[in-house]
Amino acid sequence: MRLPTPVACRPSRDGRWKEAAPGGRTAARPRDTPTDLDYLQDQAGRKMDGVTMNLSTSSAQPSLFDEDDASVDVREPVLMSLNPIYFDLIWAGEKRHEFRRRFLTGQSVRWYVYLTAPVSRLGAVIDLGPAVVDTPQRIADIAEQARAGNGASVFEYVQDLPQAFASPIQRVVQYPGMPLDQLKVELGSFHPPQGYTRLRNHPDLLSICDKVTVDSPTREMTVHGH
Known part of the structure; x- marks a missing residue:
């Protein structure tokens, strides 16, 4: 063979x-x-392509410090006074907006609430959604929808203005708070605000407001979902 x-x-x-x-x-x-x-x-090229693909995929993952993180609180902190009668109406579900002659527009607000006499205490925080800005009659209509008979008093309050503000109340939290006498000791002097005070411009006052919220809440409630 x-x-x-x-x-x-x-x-x-x-x-x-x-x-x-x-x-x-x-x-x-x-x-x-x-x-x-x-x-x-060819195999080496495939491995390099895989590495490149993994790097590209990882670079698309959101950063831990993403500026658009929903957990970041961007509410504007303000201090305003509130009559205890209206504060009680919030808890009763009869007051769902805060009506103002002048207010901030286009942003959510964290309202540190000073309750006037006879309570005389810094003792609550209310989260407000962006204000509805409209004619006095339209703002009064919002008040009437929430509580029958309230539209007339709101209209009387804002009727001389070209426009007024209705901020939806989203959440309310009450704390033990700090009485007026202690506020004067802590700050040297304290006068309950007649309008609204932007707390970023008053760091000492903002520090006191934050100090109040360190304590456990006595009660809290969601009003308008957000």
Whole structure:
């Protein structure tokens, strides 16, 4: 039986092993035929593509310090006075907006509440949604929808203005609070605000307000969902 002629291989100038044709001539592989080196290079390329893909995917993940994080509190802190009668109406579900002649627009507010006499105490926090700004009659209509008969008194309060403000009450939290005498000791002097005070402009007063909220709440309630 005649054995088949062995095929010899030898390296070419480019480092690839090529089969030697009968007679000693080297038979070059067709250009589209992969070699072992081609396979290794292809696998290496696939791994690098995988690394690049993973890096691109990870870079798309949100940052832990994303400025748009919903958990970041962007409410504007203000201090305002409130008659205890109206404060009780909130808890009774009959007061769902805070009506003002002048107020902030286009932003949510954290209202630190000073309850006037006979309570005379800084003792609550109310979260307000962005104010509805409209004509006095439209603002009075909002008041009437919440409590029958209240529209007339709100209209009388704002009728001389081109526009008035109705801020939806979202949440109310009551604390043990700080009485007027202690506020005067802590701050040197204290006068209950007639309008609203932007607390970012008064860091000492803001610090006192934050101090009040360290205690556990005595009661809390969601009014308008947000």
